[in-house]
Amino acid sequence: MNIIFISNNTERTRKLNLTRSSIVLLFGIFFVMVMIVALGLNFFSLRYADKIDAPLLRAVLVNPQEERHQKIQTHLQDNLxxxxxxxxxxxxxxxxxxxxxxxxxxxxxxxxxxxLFKETPGQGGARSERDLSTEELTFxxxxxxxxxxxxxxxxxxxxxxxxxxxxxxxxxxxxVLPSEMPVETDWYSSGYGYRIDPFTGKRAFHEGVDFAAETGTPIKAAASGVVIYSDRHPEYGNMVEIDHGDDLVSRYAHASKRMVKLGEVVLQGQKIAEVGSTGRSTGPHLHFEIRHKNKPQNPAKFLNKSS
Structure with missing residues (x-):
């Protein structure tokens, strides 16, 4: 390639002969210069970005870096x-x-x-040889x-x-199970099952247990429940019945005084009556029964303390 230069002053011409290798060299030099300028601008924008006062230059050099940094921060914040x-x-x-x-x-x-529920449990142990080769957890x-x-x-x-x-x-x-003793005594005067009836002298089935006690001794509910009977019975005298649910009922008979009313909710151990000798009775005592689906059960199977 030949390039001719003509001067107006001297009217002389100069000819520049460019070979292929010269052209490649020129393009190489130009490319290197462009790369140096680009790297210089990038270094300048990163190191002195906060010191640039020119708005136009700051917009050209700093904004792309800030945008990229802002995107990274936003992504990290979302993950956090x-x-x-x-x-x-x-x-x-x-x-x-x-x-x-x-x-x-x-x-x-x-x-x-x-x-120690609210304290961190202690942990420890010797350092493993694998610790040196373990990698850090990724996000x-x-x-x-x-x-x-x-x-x-x-x-x-x-x-x-x-x-x-x-x-x-x-x-x-x-x-709600009738497990507490209805009176404070360690023995009963008549047990559950067949016995000689004290009035007829004949063999008869006794559907509960009799606890001998003085008149006025507190009678307590063997379990929590609802009072379903509190009245005078022709044979049981003053009687209280408590429904404990699941067709389970406890009966307290021959009381001298009743302390609860029909429909009242009572708690286990609550005083519901006092020992007496009303109804078909030979003396002061508590006749206590436990019935399931209206069938008598042995109270000894339920009470925590029985003789």
């Missing part, structure tokens, strides 16, 4: 918000598990301080671990909740 939400959910689950654990320990008779791996742990907490909470319900049901059942 998700993790914070999961951690908050797990904290709520742990609080619930702590409360369940303390209630279960109380229900089962275990001392809650033996488990994805950490997120997966949080998800798995959250699922485990949900499962444990459901199981502990079911166990707590069973224990509470058992504790409630204890109070």
């Amino acid at each position: 918000n998700i993790m914070a939400s999961k951690l908050g959910h797990m904290q709520a689950q742990l609080i619930r598990l702590d409360a369940l654990g303390e209630r279960l320990a109380e229900s089962s008779g275990i001392k809650s301080r033996d488990f 994805g791996e950490f997120d997966d671990m949080l998800h798995d742990l959250s699922s485990m907490l949900d499962e444990r909470a459901d199981k502990l909740g079911a166990l707590d319900s069973l224990l509470r049901y058992g504790r409630i059942t204890k109070f």
Whole structure:
């Protein structure tokens, strides 16, 4: 390639002969210069971005960097918000598990301080040789671990909740079973089953037990329930009956005084009457019966203290 230069002053011409290698060299030099300028501008924008006062130059050099940085920050913040939400959910689950654990320990008779529910359990051990070769957790791996742990907490909470319900049901059942002694005495004067009737002298079936006690001795409800009878009976005298549910009824007869009314809700151990000798009775005592579906049951099977 030949390039001719003509001067107006000297009217002389100059000729420049460019070979292919010269052209390639020129383009190479130009490319290198462009790269140097671009790298210089990039370095300048990164290092002195906060010191640039010219708005136009700042818009050209700084804005792309800020946009990229802002996108990264937004992405990180979104991920942190998700993790914070999961951690908050797990904290709520742990609080619930702590409360369940303390209630279960109380229900089962275990001392809650033996488990230290609100303290982090101690851990330790010797450093493993593999520690030097372990890799740091990635964000994805950490997120997966949080998800798995959250699922485990949900499962444990459901199981502990079911166990707590069973224990509470058992504790409630204890109070509705006629298991407490109706009078403070260690013996009864007539047991459950066949005996010689004190009035006829013949063999007869005794449907309850008789507790000998002084007149006025408090009669207590053997279990919680609802009073379904509180009146005078021709044979039982002053009598009280309490329905404990599931067709289970306790009967208290021959009382001198009744302290509860029909339909009243009573608690286990509550005073409901006083010992007397009303009705078909030979002396002060409490005739106590337990009936299931109106069939007499042996009270000794229910009472915690019987002779």
